[in-house]
Amino acid sequence: MTIRLDAVRWSASGRVIVDGVTLDVAPGSTLGLVGPNGSGKSSLLRLVCRLRRVASGVVTLDGTDVAALPRLAVARRVALVEQQAGTEAQLNVRQVVALGRTPHLGALAPWTTADAEAVETALDQVGMAERRDQPWHTLSGGERQRVQIARALAQEPRELLLDEPTNHLDIRHQLEILGLVRRLPATVMVALHDLNLAAMFCDTLAVLQAGRIVAAGPPEAVLDEELIRSVFGVRARVGRSPHHGRPQVEYLVDV
Template identity: 50%
Template sequence: MRLEIEDLRVALSGREVVSGVHLLAGDGEIVGLVGPNGSGKSTVLRTVYRHLRPTAGKVLLDGDDIRDLTARQAARHVAALPQERGTDFELSVREVVAMGRTPYKRAFAGEDPEDREIITTALEQVGMAADAGRGFSTLSGGERQRVLLARAFTQRPDVLVLDEPTNHLDVRHQVELLALLREHRRTTVVALHDLNAAASVCDRLHVLHDGAVVASGTPREVLTSELMAGVFGVRAAVVDHPLTGDPLIAFDHRAPADVPVVA
């Protein structure tokens, strides 16, 4: 499914925080949103999964305005892993994951064999099958993250919207999650702080700064030393990753971009 955002504008408390954003995620593409804190990444994503209503512009799924869909219809097309995640569920891991089947069920309908297979598969994919009976509230932050991703998978969405999905994950589970996204190849829009992770997993990137898109293209086209200095305020060199060939950003952790290097 193709996701397109046209001239999106969002105002919060009377202040415009997203200004005329245009984005495109083609069918099966993984598209990354990157930018400094406060640049508008989460706000854009919230309009896609209908948590926020834009003041202007449209979010289109294969040409149809997502606002014209019912909540149930939208939930069958779009699954989200937002930053503001509930952590007080008095439910088991399996029960939380099963919630992803709600858009497909009539009121009070029980699980059928297809539901059970989908739930089991999702738990296996995120490495939480052995913990299905544990209470969600007893999990670590990284474990909760994986369970909520499994819940998104059980929705069988056409579009995945992920806001900082690698937060709280250790290195191994970060790598496994990104590999899982590449394997699934659903249309995916993901906000990431880790620019090297974005360069590895994303087909295209959109860079946001002060609520506007300032650069778009492949990771190699977008992630330049000049952009690192101008948007992120850091000195960096972009080289080829020795294992994958992806762009690899080597940051100068000794000084920001506006501080001259002292020999």
Template identity: 60%
Template sequence: MSVVADHLSWGVKRKAIVKDVSLRVTDGETLGLIGPNGSGKSSLLRLLAGLKRPDQGRVTIHGKDIAAIQRRALAQSVAFVQQNAATETSVSVRDVVRLGRTPHRSALSGWRAADQAAVDGALARVGMTHLQDQSWLTLSGGERQRVHIARALAQSPTVLFLDEPTNHLDIHHQIEILQTVRQLNVTSIVALHDLNLAAMFCDRIVVLKDGALVASGTPETVLTEDLIANVFRVAAAVSPSPHHGRPQIHFHTGV
């Protein structure tokens, strides 16, 4: 198992945000976290990545309790892509991606061939090599997300966490980003709000409601009409897509 969470709970003051969540993620798997706004997706993702400490429970990555791992050592194997990451600094695409090598370098170490190879490889994997000299400020939203994924890949992680990486992107860029993630040779845990995208690109799906895990399994077993009605409070018809065979969700608008 790449990532194992046992009975995670976390909250702010007296409000419980994540409630007794346990899950398992296998090597190379893409796991989707879905749920209504306020269901605890982002908080759970940060607990799994070690960016928050649980009030109860623990997380292990590759069999090691992340609470006992130094942050720099954890960052050498775990990368996090936040929602709508942005900067107003006029730096090049290459310089943004170079930041991913920080956990692997000491304050006195020079730029090594291994660092350059990691950056070049990351840019190539997200199809951004041809734009490496371009200013960050000139990029489209989809291109910026690909650069942030490249920066995460430059860390040489074995586990990649992504918090709604397609938020506020048009559908073309949403599909492009998730296709990129799907093709990476890493374990990926991604929080998503679009159920059809989760069905298309995730091997398994975890559903959260009010901070608790209410369903876990393949898209075919999890994304049912009853679950969508109970968790998301909307009527929908679910049928296999004629294009990819996975569940396709048609929402009833009542119009």
């Protein structure tokens, strides 16, 4: 397994946020983390890339404890796209994306053609190439999100972690970005709110509630009406999409 979490536990301010989570993420697959706000999805991603230190248990990359790896080694292979990533610096779009190359540059290493090509490829992938010279602070929330995803892609990660990457994006860009992520030659963990997007684009799902995994497996094995009611507190009908054959959730609400 590329990414493995074994009985991982983490607390903050005396409250358990991640409570004994065990997960395996197969190489090259996309794992979706779903669950209500406060269920531990974001914290779990930060534990994987060592922005948080586990209280107990272990996170491994290719069998090596992430805590034993040099920070630079982790940065070179794992990219994280956060919900509210930003910068106050006066940078343009290309310069923000170029920050993704930082882990690959030594103290005296010059900027190379390969670095420039990685940046341009990432801009093309998210549809922001024509905005490369636009100042960062003039972008909309959705455009900033696409640029931050490009920054992660420019890093050329083996493992890509995304925390609600579809926030601020319109429907077309939600589908385009998640389609792109699914096609990448990387192992992906992505936290999502939208169960239909999770079912459509993820190979497996892990459902979190109060820091614990209550269900895990392929979307068709995980998403059922009782689970959605008990975890999310809403009534729903789960069928199959006539377009892609994956589970499709219809929420039952009075209007």
